[in-house]
Amino acid sequence: MTPVVHQLPTAYLLLLPLPFLLFFGLLEALRRWLRRGRARQGERDWSLPALESEPHDSLFSRWDVRCKLLSLLIYAFMIAALQQLSSALLALLISVLALLLARTPLHRALMRFLALGGFMGMFLVVMPFSAPAHPGDTLLVFHGLESFPFNLRGLELAATLLTKGVAIALLSEPLLGSAPLPVTLQGLSRLGVPAMGGQLVLLCHRYSHVFHAEARRLATGMQVRGFRQSTSLPALRAMANFLGMLLVRSFERTERVMDAMRARGYQGRFPETVELKMRPGDLLLSILWLILGIGLLLADRWG
């Protein structure tokens, strides 16, 4: 069987960018909307980490954190293994339902989606043109551009990857955002992740906000002295010194913080904030969730 080839007049080529423009336009509009929302809230003090508002009481916040992490992570791998667009769309629907159940704030879900945009957009644009023609494929060939056939199988593959990616990215909100960070880290350490990792994540979380504030301060200082960004060598040198200064200052500051923590009795362990309790319901939910994943996989392969 040879590929099915549809000859199209060159004028149709003008229609081709339309879906892609729509996709990127949607991304840009969402980005602007999020930025405007943030600007309305006013400038916040970047040196402080965003105090996480207590996650909404939901099915996911009541689920034991160890069961939740383990079963949702395995489920995420099952989604990653899907091959058909239809089952990927079903997985996306399940993720959206999970978001609604977890009562995740809309802007967090949108940020997860936007973070994927650039990388997956590249797949959407490149794959239809780069996927080699296999027997049974449908090719759109534009008059005058015979060497660049548009392969619909490539488009479908890219769309499947995008759908799977979004389904997993959205799922990480109920997984990671439905419990306070220390509780999630406590769950991870109970699952065998060395405690040092968890402690370092907590410290890094604090430091990254401090650095962000420091970086803004340095950048403001550079701007009032007339620095303008460009790709010239002096500008790159100024940026490199900025990065170096940021590292030196942050390092000295971090060492002082560490000394102060040790002086107050820190021995590499923060007290555990909650007692983790596993009930039969947690296990049941995990099992149900895994069965859902297996069902999706079976439908994908033999459906």
Added chain:
Amino acid sequence: MHIADGVLPTAVAVGSYLVSAGLLTWSARQTEEEELPKVAVVSAAFFVASLIHLPFGPTSVHLLIPGLAGALLGASAFLAIALGLLLQSLLFQFGGLTALGANALMMGVPALFCGWLFARFRGQASSRQALLGGVAGALGTGLAALLLALLLVTGGEDFFGVAKIALAAHLPVFIIEGVVSFFTIGFLAKVKPEILNQSFCRVRRPQDAVKEGNQPRKPRL
């Protein structure tokens, strides 16, 4: 650039998780307690650097700093990068779940190689260190782009086109990263030389320490 979830074949995603876990354990063993603040600084810097956009022609690029992380931390660089990625996924709503292992490999392995290169040939002169830092910076990005392309290619021939484009897209970052790392390492070598890594592997075996009459090293955090 992060690999998104669902792109890699499942076997590759699971395999890279396992390899990353092994490297992470090794890297954590190489990290001494006194170094933890530095690891935390580089992890946070890894995150903040991705927010600094440098203009390049009509578009802008952001720094990846695997080479710089290697030059600063040596064998602990893998730990710092894996933590940075976990932090991004946990708190800043980007980075993947199933692709976390592959992303850690993509950035961490170049960091380890650059760390080894820097520690091996650094010498004493600050100009030599700056030059080597520049090489490490460029090489770190180049290797990361190469690993990204290799990981994508495991998906089959449908992914060849995307892999080539991803490789080409890293070319400007490769150049800018090299120049910035050259100046940054030069700056650090003059201003605070002790922040630059002295030797790749730090751990001395306890029996060596006893032989030299020192106390065995303190238990880690």
